[in-house]
Amino acid sequence: MSRRIRVPFVLLLLVVAAVAPVGGAAATGSSDAGTVDVAGTADLDGTADADVTPDTAAGIATNHGGTIVRTTTFSLTPGEPGSVDATMRFDLPDGVPELTVGPFPDGVTVVDEGGFDREGDRYVRRDHGRAALTLRFDLPSEQLSTADVGIDTGDWAYVRVPYVPTEWSYYGDAPAFRGDAAVDGEGAVQGEWAYLGATETTTRSAGDLTVRYVRAAGDPDAPSPDAVFAGWNWLATRLGSGGRDRVTVFALPTPDAMEWRRSPGLASDEDGAAYVFSRAPATGTEPAWFHEFVHLLQGPEPSEGMEWYPEASATYYARLAALNLGASEYGTFREASTVEEPRNVRFTRRSSWRSPTDYRQGALALGAIDATVGAASDGDRRLADAHRRLRDDDRLTYDSFRDAAVAAGNGSAGAEADRVVDAPARHEFVDDGLAYADHAPDRDLDGDGLDLATEREHGTNPFLADTDGDGLDDPAELDRGSDPLAATRDADGNDDGEGSADEPDPKTVDSDGDGLSDVRERELGTDRKRADTDHDGLADGEEVEGVTDPLDPDTDGDDLGDGEERESGTDPLAEDTDGDGLPDGHEVHVGTDPADPDTDGDGVPDGEQHREESESDGEDVPTWSPRGVGEMVGDLVEDALELPRMVADVVRLLT
Known part of the structure; x- marks a missing residue:
C-alpha cells in the first residue's frame, strides 16, 4: 500500500x-x-x-x-x-x-x-x-x-x-x-x-539502487537479508530505480496484540521509505516485502485515468517476483490471480471501480498486456521494460503508459491496453506460464530438465514439470513423441503417464476447442488456449476456414468487427459492402444499412446524402442513433456521480 x-x-x-x-x-x-x-x-x-x-x-x-x-x-x-x-x-x-x-x-x-x-x-x-x-x-x-x-x-x-x-x-x-x-x-x-531503538542494518545494491534493510536488533521474526534482497534485486533490475538512488525498508517488530495481516506494510514513495511488520513472510504468492518495495520503484505520480496503476503494478510484480524466484508455485499464483466474479471495469474512468479492484483486476490487466508484449517479442521484452520508460515523465498518463507498452511490444500491446484498461472489461487470468517467465533462456524454472528456451519452443509451462497434468513429465513426453500440452489418451484408454500402450497423435490435440490443432495454432501465431484469439466473436478455426484473419478483430479495417460483420450480413473483406461511399462501421453507428446503398429508398445513395447533407424528399435517415444518445447520457450520469467525490477531495485538502 x-x-x-x-x-x-x-x-x-x-x-x-x-x-x-x-x-x-x-x-x-x-x-x-x-x-x-x-x-x-x-x-x-x-x-x-x-x-x-x-x-x-x-x-x-x-x-x-x-x-x-x-x-x-x-x-x-x-x-x-x-x-x-x-x-x-x-x-x-x-x-x-x-x-x-x-x-x-x-x-x-x-x-x-x-x-x-x-x-x-x-x-x-x-x-x-x-x-x-x-x-x-x-x-x-x-x-x-x-x-x-x-x-x-x-x-x-x-x-x-x-x-x-x-x-x-x-x-x-x-x-x-x-x-x-x-x-x-x-x-x-x-x-x-524515523525508527527509534537498537537496530541491525544491512546495505546492499539492488539493480542501480542502494537499499538499506533496517530491523530491530535481535528480532527473531525479521526475515534474513538474503530472503528479502533476492526479491528486491529481481524487482529493481527489471523495473529500474524509479529515479532515485537510495531507499530504506524498515522491519518493524510485531507486538503480539497487533492485527498486522490486513495491512502488513506501507510505503512512502516520496521519502523512499517503507515499513513491513517483521512477522510478514518473505515467501508465498505476494510477499508484502516485495509489494511495498515496488512502490519505491514507481516514478511519476499517476494522473486522472491511471489511479489504478500504483497498486495494480505493486500487486502484479510482487507476485511475478515470487513466482520466478521459487517463493510461490504456479498453482497458487493462478489461484491468487483468479477473480471469481470480475466486475465490468473501465480503469480510465475512475467512477467505474473502487478498491480493491485496482489490486485484483488491475493486476490481471497488466498480466494480459505483459503476455501480449512477450508474445510480440518472442519473450525478449516484457511490460517491465515499459515501466522503466515511464520514470522520466512528469506525470503518468494513459497515453504515456500505452506508448511505453507499444515501444516494448508492438501495436498489439497498445490494442490490448485499450481493451483491458481503456474499455469496459471483465478481466481474466491468462493461463500461460510462458507469459510470466523471466527472460532467462538457460534457466530451468521447474526443474524438469528443460531450459526456458526449450520450454518456449514447445509451448510448455516453464513452472510446471508436467504441463498437462497427465502424470508424465514434459521431457518424457517429448522423448516418446506424445503431446506435453494435452493429457492425450493411449490405446489402453489411460492418460499418457498411465499404462504402457501409448499411441498418441499430437497433431490432433486442440486444447481450446476452436477447430485448430495446437500444432497448427503455433504455426499461425494464434493462442492455443484461447478459442478466439482476437476477441472478435469468431473462433480461430472458423476464421481460418473462412476468409477473415484470426489475429485481427477487424480484417477489412472498417471499424466493424468480423463477428459484427457476420451479424449484420456485411462483407468482412470489404470496407464498404454496399458501395455507397460510407464504411460499414460508420453506417452501423449512424443507423443506415451497410448492406443497402440507399437505406431510405429516396434515390440518393447514403454516402452522397451524408456528404451533401441533402434532405431531398424529407425521408433522410438521421445521423444520430439511440445507441449514441444512450452512450452520451451514460457518460453524463457517470460524470455527475463523480462530482461529489471530487468536491469531497477538495474540501479534505482545504481543511
Whole structure:
C-alpha cells in the first residue's frame, strides 16, 4: 500500500506598506508549496512571482536567499510507552525575518516554545537564525494504522514528521524549504520517517539502487537479508530505480496484540521509505516485502485515468517476483490471480471501480498486456521494460503508459491496453506460464530438465514439470513423441503417464476447442488456449476456414468487427459492402444499412446524402442513433456521480 498526498502550491507576493527593517517590501512563502507526503515532508523549490526590490536610498537590491531547514529530532521516553519527545528546529537564512508554524495536529503538543511567540494555536519566530520548539507525541502502543503518525511500545518507536502548516516572509529571492529527521540515540531515518531503538542494518545494491534493510536488533521474526534482497534485486533490475538512488525498508517488530495481516506494510514513495511488520513472510504468492518495495520503484505520480496503476503494478510484480524466484508455485499464483466474479471495469474512468479492484483486476490487466508484449517479442521484452520508460515523465498518463507498452511490444500491446484498461472489461487470468517467465533462456524454472528456451519452443509451462497434468513429465513426453500440452489418451484408454500402450497423435490435440490443432495454432501465431484469439466473436478455426484473419478483430479495417460483420450480413473483406461511399462501421453507428446503398429508398445513395447533407424528399435517415444518445447520457450520469467525490477531495485538502 502506498500513500501520497498532493497539496497545491500557492505563493502570495505581498507588498508591505510599512518600511521593513532593511528598507524593502517583503514577500511571503508557505510550506504548502510543492509535494507533501503522508509524513509531512515539504519539498519546496517554488520561487516568487516577481523579485521584490528593497526601497533603499541607493536603490540596490540585496540577495537574501538560502534555505529554510527544519530538523525534527526524535527521542524515546523510556518507561512511558505511547509517547515520543521531539525538537523541531528551524534554521532561518538572513532574508527570512518572520516564520509562523502551526497549528499542530491532534496528538502533538508543544511543551516548550523556545524562541517562538505563541499566538493562539500558532507559533511565530520574528528573527532569523535558529529556534526550536519542543514537542511531545502521543502515539498508540500496540497498533499502527495508515492514519497514525507512528507507534511507541516503550522499547522502540516508529514515527514520522506530521504535516504542520509553515509560513514565512522574506526579502529578495524566495528561500527553498527542506525537512529533515534525526534520532537522538540509537535508530535510523529515511526522509522524514524515523525508527527509534537498537537496530541491525544491512546495505546492499539492488539493480542501480542502494537499499538499506533496517530491523530491530535481535528480532527473531525479521526475515534474513538474503530472503528479502533476492526479491528486491529481481524487482529493481527489471523495473529500474524509479529515479532515485537510495531507499530504506524498515522491519518493524510485531507486538503480539497487533492485527498486522490486513495491512502488513506501507510505503512512502516520496521519502523512499517503507515499513513491513517483521512477522510478514518473505515467501508465498505476494510477499508484502516485495509489494511495498515496488512502490519505491514507481516514478511519476499517476494522473486522472491511471489511479489504478500504483497498486495494480505493486500487486502484479510482487507476485511475478515470487513466482520466478521459487517463493510461490504456479498453482497458487493462478489461484491468487483468479477473480471469481470480475466486475465490468473501465480503469480510465475512475467512477467505474473502487478498491480493491485496482489490486485484483488491475493486476490481471497488466498480466494480459505483459503476455501480449512477450508474445510480440518472442519473450525478449516484457511490460517491465515499459515501466522503466515511464520514470522520466512528469506525470503518468494513459497515453504515456500505452506508448511505453507499444515501444516494448508492438501495436498489439497498445490494442490490448485499450481493451483491458481503456474499455469496459471483465478481466481474466491468462493461463500461460510462458507469459510470466523471466527472460532467462538457460534457466530451468521447474526443474524438469528443460531450459526456458526449450520450454518456449514447445509451448510448455516453464513452472510446471508436467504441463498437462497427465502424470508424465514434459521431457518424457517429448522423448516418446506424445503431446506435453494435452493429457492425450493411449490405446489402453489411460492418460499418457498411465499404462504402457501409448499411441498418441499430437497433431490432433486442440486444447481450446476452436477447430485448430495446437500444432497448427503455433504455426499461425494464434493462442492455443484461447478459442478466439482476437476477441472478435469468431473462433480461430472458423476464421481460418473462412476468409477473415484470426489475429485481427477487424480484417477489412472498417471499424466493424468480423463477428459484427457476420451479424449484420456485411462483407468482412470489404470496407464498404454496399458501395455507397460510407464504411460499414460508420453506417452501423449512424443507423443506415451497410448492406443497402440507399437505406431510405429516396434515390440518393447514403454516402452522397451524408456528404451533401441533402434532405431531398424529407425521408433522410438521421445521423444520430439511440445507441449514441444512450452512450452520451451514460457518460453524463457517470460524470455527475463523480462530482461529489471530487468536491469531497477538495474540501479534505482545504481543511
